[in-house]
Amino acid sequence: MNKKDIFIGFIVGLIANIIGLLLAIYFFGNGQGIESTIKKSIAEGFFTKLISLGALINLVAFFIFIKNKKDYRAGGVLLATILVAVTTFILKLI
Template sequence: MKNKDIIIGIVTGIITTIIGSILYLTFFSKFDLVTSIKQVMRFNSFNKLVNLGALLNLAAFYFFLHKDQELRAKGVLIITIILAFVFLIQKLF
């Protein structure tokens, strides 16, 4: 049960990052979603987009904490730290 809850949290973190990225493109871009994604890839701004999308992980984290599901919140935190670490390494090298 313990590992299952952490995996649910990790999957939730990944899904909320994707949803957050799509929402950011939808609300703050002048173009449609497909054109916006092409522009992001063209200008190598994918890391910035995913980082902005990861802000939605805060909502998932606090939701799980509010519902006393600490292991799921831990999973969301794990994926957020992994994303930050990967983009930090990519930025440095």
């Protein structure tokens, strides 16, 4: 059951990150569409910053799981956040 809870937390963390990324694009996209904002952010080199801003939503999911004593799910969210951080670091190097 622990692996299942970690997996659920991991999926929640990834979904929260995607939602956070879309919110960051919405707020910082200057009224442009999602696709054009992503292309522009990649061209100008701030796409990794948008991904990092999207990861902030993981804090909400993490603390909700901690408050409800779902420690393994919170660990899954933490793993998703670490994956996003490593991915952001790799993309920054490329």
